[in-house]
Amino acid sequence: MSGEVKPRRYHSPRRAAQAAETRSAVLAAARELLAERGWAATTVAEIARRACVSVDTMYAAVGRKPAVLRALVEAALSGTDEPVPGERRDYVRRVLAEPSARRKLRLYAEGVGALQQRLAPIFVALRDAAATDQDCAALWREIAERRRANMLRFAADLRATGELRTDLSDDHVADVVWSMNAAEYWVLLVHERGWTPARFVEHLADTWTRTLLTAR
Structure with a gap:
């Protein structure tokens, strides 16, 4: 053995908490600015200024502008400042645990409604x-690609209930749900047509149920 002493890794809970607070402030500022002005008109300097940090501090906490946008997308999908795998999200767990296809579609529609309120502007x-x-x-x-893969898994989960129409493939089911859970669909009906989130959720659940499931 060489006898070389390796430096101890230093960990400060206070410093970690400050870093988390800075990251949250940067993401909140970026979320507001992107919703107000869009991607092209939002600058790194403006994000840092609104977050009350320097540009260098922003880079250290989150990264450059594309990295900030990635963090915002992941935060919007998970409902937290950190990424959460789809299968571990609360509404997904409820959907998977439900034995009825009709209830699965209702729960998923409610999840989409809650999700799009924070995701649509970022998307x-x-x-x-x-x-x-x-x-x-x-x-x-x-x-x-992730959305597409998730919808194929959802279609298979619905198929396992025995309530899906037998003339529809899993690909078809996945495409129908994928197209209607998109941020663009939410923007068209809620932002442009003035629908309430509750009406949007009801529309998704009703349309998916009528289109994809066998008649009782």
């Missing part, structure tokens, strides 16, 4: 950013 910003930024374009494709 629209991501769509716009993807047109000009390679990192954001890659994130857009990644999220789209």
Whole structure:
């Protein structure tokens, strides 16, 4: 043995808490600015200014602008400042535990309604950013692929209840749900047509039930 003494790793709970607070402040500021102005008109300097930190501190806490957008997307999906895998989200667990396809669709519609209230503005910003930024374009494709895979798993879960129409493939079921749980669909009906979130949820549950399930 060489006898070399390795430096001890220093961990400060106070410093970790301050870093978490800074990260939350940056994400909150970015979320507000993107909702107000969109991707192109929101600058790093403005995000840092609203968060009351320096640009360097913002970079250290979250990263550059594409990294901030990724963090916002993941936070909106999970409902926290940190990513949470889809299968561990509360509403997904409730859906998976429910034996009835009709109840699964109702619970999922309610989950989508709650999700889109925080996700839709961020997802629209991501769509716009993807047109000009390679990192954001890659994130857009990644999220789209994840959504597609999740919907195929959801279709299989519905199929296992024995209540899905037998003339519809899992691919078809996944595409129908995928298209209607999109942020763009929420924006069209809630932001542009003035629907309430409750009406939107009812529409999803009713349409999915009528379209995808066998008649009782």
